Amino acid sequence: MSIEIRNVGKSFGAFQALDDVSLDIATGELVALLGPSGCGKTTLLRIIAGLEQADTGAVAFQGEDATRLDVRARRVGFVFQHYALFRHMTVFDNVAFGLKVRPRSSRLSKAAIAERVHRLLELVQLDFMADRLPNQLSGGQRQRVALARALAVEPRVLLLDEPFGALDAQVRKDLRRWLRRLHDELHVTSVFVTHDQEEAMEVSDRVVVMNRGRIEQVGPPASIYDDPVSPFVYEFVGQVNALRGRIVDGRAEVAGVRLPAPSFRGLDPLEAVAYIRPHEIALADAPGQTEDWIAVTVTDCTIAGPVLRIEARVAATGERLEIEMPRGGASLAPGPGARLYARPTNPRLFADTTANPTGRDR
Amino acid sequence: MMAAPNPPRALTEPPIVRWLLTTLALAFLGLFLVVPLVSVFHEALRQGLAVYWAAITEPDAAAAIRLTLLVVAISVPLNVIFGLAAAWSITKFRFRGKQLLVTLIDLPFAVSPVVAGLIYVLLYGAHGWLGPWLAENELRIIFAVPGIVLATTFVTFPFVARELIPQMQAQGTDHEEAAISLGASGWQTFLRVTLPSIKWSLLYGVILCNARAMGEFGAVSVVSGKIRGLTNTMPLHIEILYNEYQLAAAFAVASLLAGLALVTLVAKSVVELRTEAEQRAAAQAAAAQTTARTLERAA
Numbered sequence: 214m215s216i217e218i219r220n221v222g223k224s225f226g227a228f229q230a231l232d233d234v235s236l237d238i239a240t241g242e243l244v245a246l247l248g249p250s251g252c253g254k255t256t257l258l259r260i261i262a263g264l265e266q267a268d269t270g271a272v273a274f275q276g277e278d279a280t281r282l283d284v285r286a287r288r289v290g291f292v293f294q295h296y297a298l299f300r301h302m303t304v305f306d307n308v309a310f311g312l313k314v315r316p317r318s319s320r321l322s323k324a325a326i327a328e329r330v331h332r333l334l335e336l337v338q339l340d341f342m343a344d345r346l347p348n349q350l351s352g353g354q355r356q357r358v359a360l361a362r363a364l365a366v367e368p369r370v371l372l373l374d375e376p377f378g379a380l381d382a383q384v385r386k387d388l389r390r391w392l393r394r395l396h397d398e399l400h401v402t403s404v405f406v407t408h409d410q411e412e413a414m415e416v417s418d419r420v421v422v423m424n425r426g427r428i429e430q431v432g433p434p435a436s437i438y439d440d441p442v443s444p445f446v447y448e449f450v451g452q453v454n455a456l457r458g459r460i461v462d463g464r465a466e467v468a469g470v471r472l473p474a475p476s477f478r479g480l481d482p483l484e485a486v487a488y489i490r491p492h493e494i495a496l497a498d499a500p501g502q503t504e505d506w507i508a509v510t511v512t513d514c515t516i517a518g519p520v521l522r523i524e525a526r527v528a529a530t531g532e533r534l535e536i537e538m539p540r541g542g543a544s545l546a547p548g549p550g551a552r553l554y555a556r557p558t559n560p561r562l563f564a565d566t567t568a569n570p571t572g573r574d575r
Numbered sequence: 576m577m578a579a580p581n582p583p584r585a586l587t588e589p590p591i592v593r594w595l596l597t598t599l600a601l602a603f604l605g606l607f608l609v610v611p612l613v614s615v616f617h618e619a620l621r622q623g624l625a626v627y628w629a630a631i632t633e634p635d636a637a638a639a640i641r642l643t644l645l646v647v648a649i650s651v652p653l654n655v656i657f658g659l660a661a662a663w664s665i666t667k668f669r670f671r672g673k674q675l676l677v678t679l680i681d682l683p684f685a686v687s688p689v690v691a692g693l694i695y696v697l698l699y700g701a702h703g704w705l706g707p708w709l710a711e712n713e714l715r716i717i718f719a720v721p722g723i724v725l726a727t728t729f730v731t732f733p734f735v736a737r738e739l740i741p742q743m744q745a746q747g748t749d750h751e752e753a754a755i756s757l758g759a760s761g762w763q764t765f766l767r768v769t770l771p772s773i774k775w776s777l778l779y780g781v782i783l784c785n786a787r788a789m790g791e792f793g794a795v796s797v798v799s800g801k802i803r804g805l806t807n808t809m810p811l812h813i814e815i816l817y818n819e820y821q822l823a824a825a826f827a828v829a830s831l832l833a834g835l836a837l838v839t840l841v842a843k844s845v846v847e848l849r850t851e852a853e854q855r856a857a858a859q860a861a862a863a864q865t866t867a868r869t870l871e872r873a874a
Contacts, residue, residue, distance in 0.1 A: 262756060264752055264755075264756070284752075284755045284756050285755060285756075285758050285759075285760070288758075289756060290756070291752070291753065291756040293749050293752070293753060295749060297749035297750050297752070297753040299750060299753075299754075299767075299768055299771075299772075300772065301771040301772065310754070310757055310759070310767070311757030311758050311759075314754075314757065314758055314759040314760070314763045314767070315758060348856075359753075362753075362757065363756075363757075365757075366757055366758055
């Protein structure tokens with residue numbers, strides 16, 4: 214079941230939660246809505262579910278308008294951050310709930326309900342817990358029950374609101390891999406909300422990065438990381454160095470060196486920021502032939518597992534520069550005070566919006 | 576021998592102070608609560624069981640008891656419905672004027688019951704706003720049973736709502752949203768999800784509401800007219816007997832109300848214990864889970 218979201222807007226009093234959001238989600242896709250708290254991701258999810266009404270715009274399932282459809286008629290499965298299991302019901306009754314409340318005419322027989330519930334509990338590997346109450350389960354188990362409960366009604370779409378947010382780190386990692394495998398088995402169109410970029414990257418087919426009620430970028434995890442379209446995405450997804458500078462004559466003067474900036478020709482002079490990933494920096498003892506070797510002084514060097522993490526100061530401007538490289542490949546292990554040359558292998562330039570109120574980039 | 580675990584020294588007072596405070600509290604309780612309660616039963620039974628029995632089965636007393644039960648049977652269910660509706664709308668919906676509603680629910684606590692009674696006289700009395708219209712249609716509210724029910728309902732209406740609101744607020748709307756997203760109707764959601772989770776708070780509110788409805792004097796006394804055998808509730812009947820120096824009879828009927836208070840206290844404690852036990856069980860289960868997980872990880 215595909216989901217089409219058209220120009221959806223929503224505000225709570227003076228707060229604009231969503232501002233003209235449009236998004237297409239294909240059948241069988243697993244999409245992550247990623248963003249900081251207050252960016253509107255949960256509101257968007259709740260609007261898809263019908264738990265919230267959009268002020269403007271439309272939501273359609275498989276091309277069929279669902280904007281005015283109420284929650285029950287939408288047939289979506291919704292999984293809550295805090296599980297929302299019914300405390301007074303056993304695991305079995307929780308999963309069976311959606312089947313038992315159906316009108317008599319379309320309700321399955323008792324035996325058929327029991328059979329389906331046990332099949333779902335097997336799917337989430339909790340069949341042996343069927344008679345327990347939710348408060349006798351661990352957080353990860355509760356969330357799996359919540360998932361089985363949502364799947365019991367055979368939803369057309371599965372929606373998950375920060376499904377791993379309330380779990381501790383190890384359980385979270387296991388559970389998200391498990392969710393990915395489960396999705397590969399079931400292929401139900403799924404949307405989940407998260408503020409954890411690692412989670413979004415690892416689990417989803419496509420990531421939707423949101424900020425202040427708008428969609429910043431949509432794409433497969435790798436392209437979001439490798440090719441961010443805005444400073445916000447650069448800073449929100451992964452580690453990044455931001456060096457301030459100025460573009461003159463199609464070149465950016467940053468950290469005492471010149472970086473090519475052909476796409477800015479005609480717009481200069483312009484205040485700009487260069488974004489450089491810590492692992493996209495080459496280090497050397499002496500500057501190479503090109504004019505983009507930045508002179509730096511090492512201030513700190515730590516080993517984090519397989520990674521060598523170097524903190525350095527740019528000689529020309531005093532800005533901090535973080536560099537990461539695989540430990541095995543490091544021919545030199547610089548100590549504090551070492552003077553080296555760093556060359557950004559994949560820098561990206563954006564107009565400095567704080568200095569240019571027009572905010573044009575590239 | 577093991578010493579009993581005492582609180583840290585810094586938190587205790589010298590023995591004399593502890594002894595004084597405890598004695599003071601107990602003496603106060605005895606003087607103001609236990610002695611009067613015992614004396615009620617003592618006075619009631621002083622002239623023997625036969626007199627006691629006659630006092631509470633005499634037609635006017637029996638009528639007062641019946642009327643009180645009738646009033647309770649109408650006003651308590653009304654307030655249960657109102658309390659549920661108010662608590663539901665306040666905790667599950669967003670709307671304008673919510674804060675005003677919360678404040679209004681507390682109004683009967685702030686207003687003297689006598690004033691509450693006078694409001695109804697002003698509205699429905701012979702010279703009140705609706706008085707002429709009611710007289711034309713031969714409807715009696717003041718100095719009749721409907722007035723007593725109205726006044727009692729007014730005075731007791733915060734009890735259920737105020738018990739439910741904090742608990743429903745703490746529970747949030749996740750469970751209801753989950754139920755609806757699973758296809759449950761509003762009514763199914765209420766019966767199968769909301770009601771089981773608030774049943775103890777609801778029962779607690781009903782007990783308090785019931786006790787207050789039976790004992791209400793001020794508001795009822797204004798609207799009742801105190802017609803013997805017709806519009807006298809138990810508290811009003813007691814007052815009349817007392818004013819006529821029929822002490823044994825007055826205390827006999829009073830002992831019924833006092834007995835009800837004791838039953839209410841016991842029921843309230845049982846409900847509190849149940850709620851606590853439930854919470855403790857949940858906390859223990861959670862703790863056991865954590866321990867199990869820690870052990871699992873250590874292994």
